[in-house]
Amino acid sequence: MNLILSRPNISISSLYVWQRHRDVFFKIWKTESLGIGLEPWIVILAMGFGLGQFVTLDSGEKYVQFLAPGLMAMFPMFAAIFECGWGAFMRISMHGTYEAILNTPASIEDITTGDILWGTTRATLNATYILIVLLILNHWTDAVNSPYAIGIVFVAILQGFLFSSIAIAFAALARAMSHFGYLFNIIVMPMFWLSGGFFPINELPEWAQNIAWFLPLIHSVELNRALLNGNLTLNMIGDFFWLAIVAIVFYAIALVLMRRRLIV
Secondary structure, eight states: OHHHHSOOOOOTHHHHHHHHHHHHHHHHHHHHHHHHHHHHHHHIIIIIIIGGGGOOOTTOOOHHHHHHHHHHHHHHHHHHHHHHTHHHHHHHHTSOHHHHHTTSSOOHHHHHHHHHHHHHHHHHHHHHHHHHHHHHTHHHHOOOOOGGGGGHHHHHHHHHHHHHHHHHHHHHHOSSGGGHHHIIIIIIHHHHHSSSSSSOGGGSOHHHHHHHHHSHHHHHHHHHHHHHHOOOOTHHHHHHHHHHHHHHHHHHHHHHHHHHHHOO
């Protein structure tokens, strides 16, 4: 609590932490990128074109058009969650990375912020790549209908920061790798299914719709949907500010929990 009320000890060292993660990624990018490179193609082809043949939407749009904004939100979320959840836990408990960095001028807040910035970077790279895939397939999907679609990259930055903060806060609490099942099953999967990315949620019971509104992923999906089809509305302001508020709250929580975890 004192950390939230006082000024966190964040310096340029957080960028050096980010740089360290970037350098590691450049060494293993071939194996890291294989799954990321193939998965969007597989999902779009299997669900968008395959399953989409059997789905009729009241709006009259193709299912692949409905699916695209959800994919643009879900893949960056997973990138941030895995990088700052499982990845951070291994750096804390298995690889000794955080302990080594703490022997430099970097503070605990620098380490936490650097990790979150790297998770944000991975999320943004994922979103950018999927947008490129959609543009390549746009002749068949007609999913990108507005130049505003470039704004999805900026949504991914905010979304990546948010989910990286959530994941690293949980990593600070976890004492075993198996504990991440709680993160995945209690936090990630409800957002995955109630985000409006796979099916319209307006047919769900009202209580379920109310719960879904508080889940940040649905706001990412709505922003992406508006940017892809060009139908910009004032509701986007509310979506953006809710994501920003939740991101700030969980960033503060992550700083507090990581300090408690690393000070022994």
